Amino acid sequence: MDNMKAIFNKETLELAKELLGMELVHDTAYGELAGKIVEVEAYKGPEDKAAHSFGGRRTTRTEVMYGEPGHVYMFLIYGMHHCFNVVSGPIGKPEAILVRAIEPTNGIAQMLLNRYGERSKYTKVHHRNLTNGPGKLCRALGLNMGHYGLPINQSEIQIRPYENLKESNIVAGPRVNIDYAEEHVDLPWRFSIRGNPYVS
Template identity: 50%
Template sequence: MKLKREFYNRDTVEVAKDLLGKILVHSVGGKTTSGKIVEVEAYKGIIDKAAHTYNGRRTERVEVMYGKPGLSYVFFIYGMHYCMNVVTREEGIGEAVLIRALQPVDGIKIMSERRYKVPFEELKEKQVINLTNGPSKLCKAMDIDKRGCNGIDLCEDILFIKEGHKEPFDIGISKRIGIDYAGEAKDFPWRFFIEGNKFVSKIR
């Protein structure tokens, strides 16, 4: 069952928590890959110094964050990596959830070719874990980039999120990663992850 727009049109922190265990799917060039969302971070716009839309900032880069809930916001960092976010709240607010890590579900051989340029069978266990255990890693493995995926409606059929298996899990909570520049916002407890999952990017 694909998530409906109403799912995304809620408080960003609640959406972030509820995304855990859901399945991100991308179909492109006749290839489909998917992964279970195991780690996320919430970014709350105008009040959040770590958000690209802090204090109401509006640029061409971030305009999609002000769009309708359920759009994808993909940005480029360090001149080489992409990161995927899910736009939340009603149109005009500018909040989103960063997808930080996935557990591969479908298309793992395709992911291996994209990430390592070698057959999946040749990977060591650590390489398998590293396929999608970070925001830029999962974008590379899932072929998610700004040119093809920024602003896509996640309620449609190319890039979307669907319900996962109803497996119980505990939610871990921590400060977000890599935002030491963000003043008091660096200490907001808005990173959420599935406790004990080996695909989480940074284990406490």
């Protein structure tokens, strides 16, 4: 368990790339719901105009980011879509990594039910669109604000090794939907697995 906790004690951009290919797991009453992480975005705290903690903003919403790395930071967008983040950076330096997309690996039937309900025909189209976005993957995995602050790998939320990637398989580019971030809009802090169909 200590070894799994130690994976989060890394510089945020380095950790963001290392999360690619790892498996995000939610242990539920229906069994494990899981997917390989295929796309992430790094947010570098007080000096990053795209970060919720820009300028040292400290609120009830951002408080967990000021603590130890390796905890869950959840937030809502548009008041309805949950987003799952891994707290990173040293204590007192509020940084986080948004998981933007996963490739389903386990519990897919339940994930389809979570997303589409009983009407789902479980088609290949549904599979492709199941978890290719931050709100989609949270709905599929059953993640919500109740998971805010949980210690990863010491709770029902786990991130564990799954696939080793070469650096050449990682693509870097600008983050999405941060037009407000001025000169930080184009920072290449979104990382994804080259050619993966589940990238958002």
